[in-house]
Amino acid sequence: MPQLRKDPILGRWVIISTERARRPKDFPHVDSSPAEKECPFCKGKEDQTPPEIFSIKDNQGNWRVRVVPSKKPFLNPNVELWKKGKGPYDLINAVGSHEVVVETPEHIHNLADLSEDYVRDVLLTYCLRFKELGKDSRIKYVLAFKNYGWDAGGGRIKHSRSQLIATPVNLKRVKEELEGAKSYYNYHERCVFCDIIRQELSGGERIVLDEDGFIAMVPFAPRFPFEIWILPKEHSPDFYNVCDKNLGGFARVFKKVLLKLKVLLNDPPYNYVVHTAPFRRPYPGYWSTIEEDYHWHIEITPRLTRVAGFEWGSGFYICPALPEEAAKFLAETKV
């Protein structure tokens, strides 16, 4: 019998197919990407990108991680914010920013293949850019994410990089998570993520890794097969504070998890997003319990199945792998 499971934060149901539960080898994927174009992100080609916004350099002054504006930004920092109504619709102009984080000067594709130091620098870059972008009062949210591989929305250039998007509006999916966490807190006076961590640690069947102050787990109601979340075990609403606390530990766990995915599923396309609390400013939707009710985390979703009309129409997802089995496979994968 298939099982329906409900995400305790969003209230979203997923269908877990238990009878035809698929194993890692049942998700073959072919790289369908077109031929690679010449890479403008490698060292020595710095003049081919828009001027750099930020970089981390080594002792010799060579960059290790570099942030540049997107060549095709859909949000722009250099305009006045306007808002207006149009019939039943609301419009805002696209104020914000769209940055590309070039994760290495070498032409390496997968972040999992960078050394731990580089992964650490990439995460440090995110933190520092979050703090910087947060100074602009027009910005409500910054989303850090990665599209790795063609089926995950990656481009024709495969040089390892991720993106930062700063928006003047609340993002629907993030807002739902914030509201879900708040409503749980209002009722229980506890953080829903902390409760999830406690329950997962006591059972252990969905834990992938538990070390250095972080847990990596397959969520109880995942949308996608082999989806993994990484959360700090200690309650913390803001991602960007990790750089002052335990950046080394996070980088170690993050790299290990990405490597496990790569080894177990044969270098699958994947996305990840960092979900963190919005900047604390008194704007509509601001609330005072956010320090206690929200818990930052990173969601990693391999792209092994196609999303079809059912998912678009319903918001229901069909996950063809059993989360407990997926976690076991991942936990047992040696890296």
Add this chain to the structure above:
Amino acid sequence: MPDLRKDPIVNRWVVVNAEQPVLPKDYGISPFKWKGDKDCVFCYGNEHLTPPEIEAVSETWRAPNTPGWKVRVVPNKFPALKIEGELDKRAIGIYDVSNGVGAHEVIIDSPHHYKTIAELTDSEVQYMLKVYRSRTLDLRKDKRFKYLLIFKNVGAEAGASLEHGHSQLIALPMVPKNVLDEVRGARHFYEYRERCIFCDMLAYEEENGKERIVSENEDFVSFCPLSSRFSFEVWVIPKEHSMDFGAMNDERIKKLALILKDSLARLKKVLGEHPYNYIIHTSPVNTDAHFSYHWHIEIMPKLSRVAGFEWGSGFYVVGTPPELAAKLLREAA
């Protein structure tokens, strides 16, 4: 300058690239090739290769599970949900689970392997829509089901595994999140203004230059919503307020067949064969429905790959502004 547009029903923001619009040729849609009808389980003569039919339409008498049908409904061979059993909902610590009770049916649109909806005759499309209606009317008698979703996947990128035109129906024991968002949004708007938000959107389009309207007939409008999530997204919606797809009479089904076929033909003319999904959003069943809802069909071409940003944020980037898409579709008559 691109603009951010907010969907008035579910409060979702989208970014529309109005300055450098992406044109149909820029999507690089790969040329379509038929794989062929050899071993097609949905073609005439292969009725024994599917589970026994649930319902079929034919113009003359035929024995079940034999050729001669116009539209045929069979259970999905690999159902996401199963029809047998009592609904069993319970808690595991802080989590909620339910057993997977539901129905998963495949509606074979027509006997033609090599025809898309745009190429079927008007009466063939009517048959298909009438079967959609009869399946929803039949399944809603089962009080375990709270929502009946009819949808269609065309092309591998849109999740279709078989190329013979077919639709699917999934009966769910709870109202899914996306529908709940729309139902609540519509209700919220109604409680505030005592009007239907969908009717307001239509009125706005009709009264403001009709720049997003693709086509219309007496009973239906086909338009590109101002806050579309996808390039060339098209909605087909009844002009008269109605919450229930299943309540449509035969006359109206005729009009719906015409406009659905016309909209898909225009999309095909502008984009070539392309992957797409469509879904029918109608009111939940066997639960508190509210008359403020307005049923409609959402057609969503899959022209670009949805990436991490969209998944993580619920915020969509639209390459072709709906105004331009509607213009191209209007001109493609």
